[in-house]
Amino acid sequence: SMPEPSPYLACHYLNIAANGDEDGIACHLYSDELLKLIERLHDGYIEIPGFDVIPAVLFWKRKSRDIGYSAGNEHLKQCEFAAKSHCGNCKKEAQGDEKFKQCSKCKAQWYCSKECQVEAWKAGHKKDCKSAGILNFEDYLDAE
Numbered sequence: 001s002m003p004e005p006s007p008y009l010a011c012h013y014l015n016i017a018a019n020g021d022e023d024g025i026a027c028h029l030y031s032d033e034l035l036k037l038i039e040r041l042h043d044g045y046i047e048i049p050g051f052d053v054i055p056a057v058l059f060w061k062r063k064s065r066d067i068g069y070s071a072g073n074e075h076l077k078q079c080e081f082a083a084k085s086h087c088g089n090c091k092k093e094a095q096g097d098e099k100f101k102q103c104s105k106c107k108a109q110w111y112c113s114k115e116c117q118v119e120a121w122k123a124g125h126k127k128d129c130k131s132a133g134i135l136n137f138e139d140y141l142d143a144e
Contacts (some may be wrong), residue, residue, distance in 0.1 A: 005038040013134035018060065024069025031060035047088070049124025054083055054131035055108035056140065083108060088125065089116035106132045 010033045017026035027109050038046050038053035046053050061076040087100060088109035094100055100110035101117060106129040110115040121129075131143035 007033065007040055011037055011137050015135075015140075018063075019135055020098075021067055024064035024067035024072065027060045027064035027067060028069050028075075030071040031057045031064065034060070049120065050127050052109075052124070052128040054079070055103075055106040055128050055136075058083070058108040059106070059132045076094050084110040086110075087112040087116050089120035089123070103129060110134060 011030065013032040014026060014033050018030040021027050034053055035046065036056050038051065042048055043049065058076070058079060061072060064072050065076055076089060084094065084100060084102070088103075088111055090112065092112045094110075094112075100112050101114070103109040103111070103117070103125070109120065109125060110130070111120065127143060131140055134140040134143055
């Protein structure tokens with residue numbers, strides 16, 4: 001039987017491809033694999049402060065879009081909609097037309113209040129935010 005594919009190797013090789021991407025497909029696929037890897041490592045949880053993959057996923061999906069891969073736009077919109085529908089700290093759901101404050105650095109987390117933003121920053125968003133744009137997969141994994 002075939003050995004189970006390694007999510008680490010998938011991320012490693014897709015990251016290499018994404019860094020030389022000319023059509024946006026590799027960036028899109030790398031963001032999907034990052035999401036799968038973190039889900040697998042944390043039993044399906046992806047929004048763990050200090051290990052939250054959403055800022056990196058949105059970074060690579062937006063990079064894919066900016067390079068010109070329009071087929072991934074719908075998935076990018078879904079990811080952004082899911083992220084902005086609740087507070088990244090207390091998980092409060094946005095009501096009606098309520099708009100939460102977006103992190104000005106990574107633009108991948110939304111908060112219901114300044115207090116929640118500060119609390120999340122201290123709890124681990126600082127690391128997630130800073131590591132989101134790290135281009136090398138191994139450096140991303142080792143980010144402090």
